[in-house]
Amino acid sequence: MESSEDEAQEDETEWEQDMKGSPFAVSGSNFLKTPTHKVILHFDLDCFYAQVEMLRNPALRDVPLGIQQKYIIVTCNYVARQQGVTKLMSVTDAKEKCPRLVLVKGEDLTHYREMSYQVTDLLLSFCPSVERLGFDENYVDVTEMIEKRRAHTPQSSFSFKGHVYNIAGDAADAKANSHAELALGSHIAAELREAIHSRLGLTGCAGIAANKLLAKLVSGAFKPNQQTTLLPENVGDIMGALSGPRAIPGVGHQTAKRLHALGLVSVRDLQLFPLTDLVREFGAPSATRLKNLSLGVDNSPVTPSGAPQSLSDEDSFKKMSTAKEVMEKMKQLLSSLVERMRKDGRQPQTLRLTVRKYSATNKWHSRESRQCPIPHHIGRTITSAGSDDTVLQLVSLAMKLFSKILDINTAFHLTLINVCFSNLQAKGPSAGGRSSIKSFFAHGSSPKPFFSSPQRQAVPLVPRKDKSSPCGAENGFITSSVTTPEKTTKSPPSCDAATLGAEIEQRASVPADASQDVTSPSSTTCRHQGDAAFTVTHGLPPNVDAEVFRVLPVEIQNELLMERTSEQCHLPSNPTLTSPQTSGNTNNTEQGVVYDLDPSEGGATPHQRQPAGKSAIPGETTLEEKRLSSDCQLPLNVDPKVFSQLPADLQAELMTEWKQQKPLLKVKKAARAKGKKEEKTKFCMLAPASSSQHHMCAEG
DNA sequence: CTGGGCATCT
DNA sequence: AGATGCC
Numbered sequence: 017m018e019s020s021e022d023e024a025q026e027d028e029t030e031w032e033q034d035m036k037g038s039p040f041a042v043s044g045s046n047f048l049k050t051p052t053h054k055v056i057l058h059f060d061l062d063c064f065y066a067q068v069e070m071l072r073n074p075a076l077r078d079v080p081l082g083i084q085q086k087y088i089i090v091t092c093n094y095v096a097r098q099q100g101v102t103k104l105m106s107v108t109d110a111k112e113k114c115p116r117l118v119l120v121k122g123e124d125l126t127h128y129r130e131m132s133y134q135v136t137d138l139l140l141s142f143c144p145s146v147e148r149l150g151f152d153e154n155y156v157d158v159t160e161m162i163e164k165r166r167a168h169t170p171q172s173s174f175s176f177k178g179h180v181y182n183i184a185g186d187a188a189d190a191k192a193n194s195h196a197e198l199a200l201g202s203h204i205a206a207e208l209r210e211a212i213h214s215r216l217g218l219t220g221c222a223g224i225a226a227n228k229l230l231a232k233l234v235s236g237a238f239k240p241n242q243q244t245t246l247l248p249e250n251v252g253d254i255m256g257a258l259s260g261p262r263a264i265p266g267v268g269h270q271t272a273k274r275l276h277a278l279g280l281v282s283v284r285d286l287q288l289f290p291l292t293d294l295v296r297e298f299g300a301p302s303a304t305r306l307k308n309l310s311l312g313v314d315n316s317p318v319t320p321s322g323a324p325q326s327l328s329d330e331d332s333f334k335k336m337s338t339a340k341e342v343m344e345k346m347k348q349l350l351s352s353l354v355e356r357m358r359k360d361g362r363q364p365q366t367l368r369l370t371v372r373k374y375s376a377t378n379k380w381h382s383r384e385s386r387q388c389p390i391p392h393h394i395g396r397t398i399t400s401a402g403s404d405d406t407v408l409q410l411v412s413l414a415m416k417l418f419s420k421i422l423d424i425n426t427a428f429h430l431t432l433i434n435v436c437f438s439n440l441q442a443k444g445p446s447a448g449g450r451s452s453i454k455s456f457f458a459h460g461s462s463p464k465p466f467f468s469s470p471q472r473q474a475v476p477l478v479p480r481k482d483k484s485s486p487c488g489a490e491n492g493f494i495t496s497s498v499t500t501p502e503k504t505t506k507s508p509p510s511c512d513a514a515t516l517g518a519e520i521e522q523r524a525s526v527p528a529d530a531s532q533d534v535t536s537p538s539s540t541t542c543r544h545q546g547d548a549a550f551t552v553t554h555g556l557p558p559n560v561d562a563e564v565f566r567v568l569p570v571e572i573q574n575e576l577l578m579e580r581t582s583e584q585c586h587l588p589s590n591p592t593l594t595s596p597q598t599s600g601n602t603n604n605t606e607q608g609v610v611y612d613l614d615p616s617e618g619g620a621t622p623h624q625r626q627p628a629g630k631s632a633i634p635g636e637t638t639l640e641e642k643r644l645s646s647d648c649q650l651p652l653n654v655d656p657k658v659f660s661q662l663p664a665d666l667q668a669e670l671m672t673e674w675k676q677q678k679p680l681l682k683v684k685k686a687a688r689a690k691g692k693k694e695e696k697t698k699f700c701m702l703a704p705a706s707s708s709q710h711h712m713c714a715e716g
Numbered sequence: 717c718t719g720g721g722c723a724t725c726t
Numbered sequence: 727a728g729a730t731g732c733c
Binding site for chain 1: 717718719720721722723725
C-alpha cells in the first residue's frame with residue numbers, strides 16, 4: 017500500500033536506510049564517518065530567579081522563597097515548593113499555602129539577565145553552538161565535540177552519566193556502547209553542569225537526545241539538578257507520556273485549541289491523524305511540523321543566539337489614564353533602556369512603543385504598537401553619552417508614537433507600556449554610516465560588511481541543512497508543496513516514530529533570513545526635528561514635568577495644553593483658543609463632536625460628551641478652519657517671528673510635519689463636503705503618514 | 717490578581 | 727503590526 021505510487025526520485029539510499037529501522041539509530045554498522053544523528057543538550061536551570069536571589073542573599077537559601085512580580089509568584093525555591101507553592105501562583109494563594117513564604121520582588125530583571133548571559137557565555141566557551149531559550153534554558157549542539165572526543169575514546173568503554181529515560185540504572189550501561197554518541201553527550205552534559213555549578217554557583221537539569229524537542233522534553237524527567245539521556249528506542253515512550261498536545265514545545269494555547277476542535281486530545285491522536293486533514297486546518301508547513309513534533313521528530317537546528325536583537329523594558333499596572341503618568345513611565349523605562357543600550361555598545365535604529373489597553377472583554381491580548389526610526393543624532397548620543405537629554409528626546413519620540421495609537425485627549429485606560437530598541441547596529445570603529453553601500457557593489461568581491469557581531473557570523477557554523485541532515489531522521493517526506501502528493505503514512509499500531517511513519521519533511525524553502533537592508537523605510541512620520549525649540553514653556557499643563565514638556569513635539573504639547581483647557585478652564589471664553597488644529601483631530605467630526613466647554617460638566621473629558629448639536633455648529637467650525645488653513649498654520653505655541661527666521665527648507669519641513677499630524681479633520685470635512693468617499697483614498701495617498709484614528713467616540 | 721522579556725512567522 | 731509561543 018505504502019509505496020505503490022511511484023513518486024520515485026527521493027534519494028534511494030536514504031529511503032532504504034530509513035525503511036530499515038528507526039530514523040534515529042542506524043544499528044551498529046554505520047560506515048559513514050559523518051554522524052547520522054546529532055546530539056543535542058538542553059540545559060534548564062532550577063528555579064532560576066530564586067537561585068539568583070539565594071546567591072545574592074544566602075540567608076534565603078533555607079527559607080521558603082518566592083519571586084514576586086506584581087501579584088504573581090513567578091517562581092520559587094524548592095523549600096517553598098515542598099509546601100505547595102508553585103510557579104505562576106497568585107501571591108494570595110501562595111501565602112495561604114505557605115504563610116511564612118518570603119517574597120522578593122523580581123520585576124527588575126537586571127540581575128537575572130546578567131547571570132543568564134554568564135551561563136550562556138560559559139557554555140559558549142565549550143562549544144560555539146549555543147541557543148538561548150528564555151533566560152534559564154540553553155540548547156547546545158555537541159555533535160562535533162562528540163566526533164572529536166570519540167576519536168580518542170577506547171571502543172566498548174562507554175557509559176552514561178545520570179539517568180537514562182525509562183531504562184533501569186543497571187541496564188543502562190549495557191546500552192552505552194551501542195549509543196556511543198549519546199553516552200558521550202551525557203558526559204559532556206555532566207561536565208557542563210559541573211562548570212556552571214563550580215564557576216557560577218547554579219544548579220540545573222540537562223537533557224541529552226538526538227534533537228532539540230527530545231532534549232528539552234527529557235531534561236525535565238528528573239528534577240532538580242539531575243540529567244537524563246533519551247535513547248531512540250524510547251522516543252515513543254516519552255511522547256506518549258505527555259499529557260496532551262499542549263505539552264509539546266511549539267504547541268501553544270491557540271494551536272492546542274484548534275487541535276482540540278479537531279478532536280485531538282492526546283499526542284497519539286495527533287500522531288494518527290491524517291496529514292491531509294491537518295493540512296486543511298493549519299496549512300502544509302505547520303501541519304507537517306506539528307505531526308513531526310508529535311512523533312518526536314524535530315529537524316530544527318540549534319541556532320546560536322548571539323547578542324539579543326532587541327532590548328525592551330516594560331511595566332504593567334492596573335490603570336494609567338493621564339498623559340503625565342504616561343510620560344513619566346516612559347521616562348523611567350527609557351532611562352533604564354538607554355543605560356542598558358549604552359552597556360551593550362550597539363546603536364538602536366528603531367524605537368517601538370507597545371501599549372495594552374484595558375478592555376473588559378479582551379482583557380489580556382489587545383496590544384498595539386507603533387515604531388519609527390530613531391534619528392541619527394539621537395541614536396548616537398545613546399551609546400556615547402546616554403545623557404538625560406537623550407532620554408527626554410526619546411520620550412518625545414515615544415509620545416509621538418503614543419499619539420498615533422490613541423488620542424491623548426480622549427479618555428484611555430492603559431494596563432501596560434513597553435518600549436523597545438531594535439534594529440541594533442554594531443557601530444564599527446571607523447566608517448561612519450555612509451559609504452557602505454557603494455563599496456559592496458564596487459568590486460565583485462565581498463568586503464567585510466562591517467563589524468557584525470561575532471555571534472551572527474557564527475551562524476553558518478550550524479549545518480543549515482534541509483535535506484542531508486545528519487540527524488538521519490528525515491526521509492519519510494511528503495513534500496508539503498502545493499500539490500501535496502501526500503504519501504499517507506500507514507496507520508501504525510505502535511507509538512514508535514519509525515512505525516508510525518517516518519518524518520514528514522517539508523521542502524522548507526526557508527525564506528533565508530530576511531535581513532532587512534536597514535536604512536530608513538520611507539515612513540518618516542516620526543522624524544524628529546528640533547520642534548521643541550520653538551515652543552513656549554509657560555502655562556504648562558498641570559502636573560507635567562516642565563523639563564519633559566519642553567522637549568515634547570509641538571503637537572503633543574498642543575494636545576496637552578488643550579487638555580488642560582478643556583478640563584480645567586471652564587471659562588466661556590473664546591473656544592478657538594483651544595487650537596482648532598488639534599482639537600479637530602481628537603473628535604469624530606463626522607458626528608459633529610467637538611470640544612464643548614460646558615461648565616456644568618466639571619472635569620468631564622471631551623469624548624464623554626454627546627455630539628450635542630448645541631455648539632457644534634458645522635458652519636462655525638468650517639469657518640474657523642478656513643481661517644487657519646489659509647492664514648496661520650503654525651501651532652499656537654509657536655512664535656511666528658521665530659518661525660519666520662528659520663531657513664526656508666526647515667520651515668517647509670516643519671510645516672509638512674504639522675500638516676501630517678492633524679490632517680484628519682480637514683480631509684474628512686472636505687470629503688464630507690463633497691460627499692465622496694474617494695476623497696478619503698486620495699487623502700491616504702497624499703498623507704500616508706496619517707495615523708489611523710479609528711477610535712470613534714462611540715460611547716455617547 | 718497573568719510577569720517581563722525575547723524570538724519567529726505572517 | 728499583530729499573533730503566537732517560549733521561559
